[in-house]
Amino acid sequence: MPIDLRSDTVTKPTPAMRAAMAAADVGDDERDGDPTTRRLEERVAALLGKEAALFFPSGVMANQAAIWIHAPRGTEVLLDVDAHIVHSEIAATAVLSGAQVLTVVPSGLVMSADDLRRAFRPRSRYYPAASLVCVENTHNGAGGKVTDINELRAIRAAAAEQGIPVHMDGARLWNASIATGLPLSEIADEADTVMVAFSKGLGAPVGAALAGSRKAMEIAWTARKLFGGAMRQSGIIAAGALYGVEHHIERLAEDHENARVLARLLDGAGGAAVVPPDTNIVMVDLAPGQTASEIAAAARDEGVLVSEWSATRLRLVTHLDVSAEDARHAGQVLRDCLEQSHRVTQRLSRIAN
DSSP, X not given: OOEEOSOGXXXXXXXXXXXXXXXXXXXXXXXXXXXXXXXXXXXXXXXXXXSEEEEESOHHHHHHHHHHHHOOTTOEEEEETTOHHHHSSTTHIIIIIOOEEEEEOOSSSSOOHHHHHHHSOOOOTTSOOEEEEEEESSBTTTTSBOOOXXXXXXXXXXXXXXXXXXXXXXXXXXXXXXXXXXXXXXXXXXXXXXXXXSSSTTOOSSOEEEEEOHHHHHHXXXXXXXXXXXXXXXXXXXXXXXXXXXXXXXXXXXXXXHHHHHXXXXXXXXXXXXXXXXXXXXXXXXXXXXXXXXXXXXXXXXXXXXXXXXXXXXXXXXXXXXXXXXXXXXXHHHHHHHHHHHHHHHHXXXXXX
């Protein structure tokens, strides 16, 4: 079997998780409520320090429900230019909520409060009104970067100055908590609504949750229904998510260590430069003359799968199906591919000159 580092979404449910799903107590979630889903929602709300939570089929739907709650039609949502909501949710903010995104170009790896303040438009009848700020923690496009808690507080304050709420895309918030040692609730306290995903680091096959006030979750229920996310015996999949919450959060530290192993092996190999990982995502910027497609193909031939993040950047993501031994082996394979490619590039350059 190949070592699959394309994403932490490729994990397979563990035997124990499958057993929990098979044995789940279920009901009609739309009519009377599903008991296992209720337990998951209550557990997530408690972990995040929110009044209530709502189970969703996907993180994209949960993010878009949050935007639907907060952003009236004809307003704009401010967020990092490389945010998942911008690049990977198919313009859903415009399609579903009738709002537009105003992207904020960060001065560092991720958006700061100062970046955000510079991006707010002057209040005018000629400009769309800002209605929501979104933060992504950890930040996928920045290589699993954790936004510092003090910066999150400053972003919350900047939004409050404008009288608007904050939504946190916390698909990998579990990783941020483990990396910083901060309770999930302390990080989540800096947003009005928070989305967390179960199908990434926690290894569940499907699902996400949105948490916030009880009033907000009542509105989110309507959004979920409107977006086609109503579920019946949802406890079967909620049980997998609940198992991940109860058993797979602390072990994320292993994924972070495996990411650091990969980073050490790959930084400088064949002229590549690695973005130092905060969590479980490793971004590898290639040397001039190398392409992501070339390196990914060479690694695939050796049994290692990686993502082509851009023409010159690879993304590697560690997860519960990648052991420490797998990480070391995959790192060595990729190192060899990078160095071999670099030798070929140099040889061709000498010939050309």
